[in-house]
Amino acid sequence: MLVSSYDATDSGFFDAHRDNTVPSSAHRQFAVSLNLNEGYEGGELVFPEFGQQTFKAPAGGAVVFSCTLLHAVQPVTAGRRYACLPFVY
Ligand SMILES: O=C(O)CCC(=O)C(=O)O
Numbered sequence: 001m002l003v004s005s006y007d008a009t010d011s012g013f014f015d016a017h018r019d020n021t022v023p024s025s026a027h028r029q030f031a032v033s034l035n036l037n038e039g040y041e042g043g044e045l046v047f048p049e050f051g052q053q054t055f056k057a058p059a060g061g062a063v064v065f066s067c068t069l070l071h072a073v074q075p076v077t078a079g080r081r082y083a084c085l086p087f088v089y
C-alpha cells in the first residue's frame with residue numbers, strides 16, 4: 001500500500017492523470033485517497049473534467065473515485081500532507 005508525502009518546501013503536487021492507463025494498472029476499479037493528517041494548506045484533489053471544485057477530506061477521511069477519472073493534487077502551500085492511497089480491484 002502506498003503512503004505519499006507532499007511537502008510545502010517543494011510545493012508537492014501530482015499532475016493530472018488517470019490511475020488505470022497502463023497494462024499493469026488496467027484492472028484497477030476505484031482509487032482511495034485517505035488523508036492521514038491535518039495541519040497543512042493546499043493538497044486538495046480536483047477532477048478537471050468536471051470543473052474546478054476541490055475536495056479535501058479531514059484526517060481519517062477519504063475521497064473514493066473511479067480510476068477512469070482524470071484527477072490531480074494541488075500544490076501543498078504550508079506544512080506536509082500524508083495520504084494513504086490504496087486501490088480497490
Ligand atoms: O494524493 C492523492 O490524494 C492522490 C494521489 C494519486 O492520485 C495517485 O497516487 O495516483
Ligand SMILES: [Fe+2]
Nearest residue numbers: 017018019031
Ligand atoms: Fe491518481
